[in-house]
Amino acid sequence: MPLIIICGTPVSGKTTRARELKEYFEKTHNKQVDLISEEETIHKLGYNKESTYLDSQKEKRVRGYLKSEAIRLIGKDNVVILDGSNYIKGYRYELYCASKASKSTQCTIYTIRYHPDAWADNLLRIKQREENTNGNEDVFTEPYTEEVFNALTKLRFEEPNRNNRWDSPLFSVQPTDTLDVNAIYDVLYKRKPPPPNMSTQNPPLTSTNFLYELDNVTQAISKRILEAKEFDAFEVKFPEYPGCIIEAGFMHSVNPQNLLRLRRQFLTYAKMNHSNENASRLGRYYIQYLNKTYTD
Known part of the structure; x- marks a missing residue:
């Protein structure tokens, strides 16, 4: 039932935290976890990072797919983790409305990393990709080009704000921090979801x-x-x-x-x-x- 939105700039540890949360909820609380990956979706649609983030129509299709998957899975007795940049505040608001309409709880995980460190790791990924000779590419290590990296880091990213109801509760975490998974569990399972209103209430099903x-x-x-x-x-x-x-x-x-x-x-x-x-x-x-x- 709960929705966890991961957001952050490139190479800031989004997927690492998503996997950490998935393992925690499955092993500690025996919950079913549905992990929706932006990178996997990009490849599933036949794109790559560069072509997606430099083409507004492709990026829009990717966001639409991710949103529809999240809405489809929300409402069941499970945990939905949306692993992606999720850098547009209006998009995060749409996801908030969807979870509210489903009477589901939600939280946001914001992964923060110092820009030069993230770029250094991205350069390492580029080197590893160039040296790869066996053809087995892990989509989670696909590097960013410098143009896309700077655009997503410096120009497009709309930082989440805990004062915005759609970003709250907000958990900010850096690579060296320990993620407070127990606090995340508490806000998702020990508090009531926000009541749906007319703007978020789903119409009744019709035959x-x-x-x-x-x-x-x-x-x-x-x-x-x-x-x-x-x-x-x-x-x-x-x-x-x-x-x-x-x-x-x-x-x-x-x-x-x-x-x-x-x-x-x-x-x-x-x-x-x-x-x-x-x-x-x-x-x-x-x-x-x-x-x-x-x-x-």
């Missing part, structure tokens, strides 16, 4: 049949309205919905663009509030909704 009927019913009504509009009809009646009439005021103002917008709004509303209704009642609701949205 495929409901969505199909909802789409067909609203499309049929909208088509009838537009056909009547072409013939300058004063109002529109629906024999299948006795007593339901699209009123003159709406017919006077409606056009295909705003009708499409209203239909989309109704679909969203119906999926959240009327997933157990039958098709006939949905049609009546849609007609009532259109009449109520008309304003002079």
Whole structure:
């Protein structure tokens, strides 16, 4: 259920801490741990570090994949660890909202390292890669080019702040520090998750049949309205919905663009509030909704 977000600059020990936490929760508390790796995802999508971080579209795809995996795994009786740079505060906020919607606890691990030391280790990785002759490359030791390294370290990284609710509780750790795994366990398992609100609450699950009927019913009504509009009809009646009439005021103002917008709004509303209704009642609701949205 808990989500742990690892974030930090290049070669600061993110993966080392992620593996340390995975081992701790599995061996000490017998928890199932799902470790989602940014580097593994980059390779899974057929990219490498340089091509990913220098191409905004590739990087966006990687972030989208990581986020969807985290959301898919969150909510089960397990620990989800997201191992990556996670350098954008807005992205961390989106993950916070996802865990909040799942009524899950969360914390952030910020790995800190002195820039020259990190670059020295990266140069060592470059040397090891050049000397590698057996072709067995570990994705976790793939080096950064200097351009990407400096961009992620000096330009792009948005440092987490414990005063931001989406970064808190925040655990900052340097390579020589001992990670306080017991404190991390306590904040994840001994406190209540933040209550979900309207901005993070997931809509109720709906059946495929409901969505199909909802789409067909609203499309049929909208088509009838537009056909009547072409013939300058004063109002529109629906024999299948006795007593339901699209009123003159709406017919006077409606056009295909705003009708499409209203239909989309109704679909969203119906999926959240009327997933157990039958098709006939949905049609009546849609007609009532259109009449109520008309304003002079």
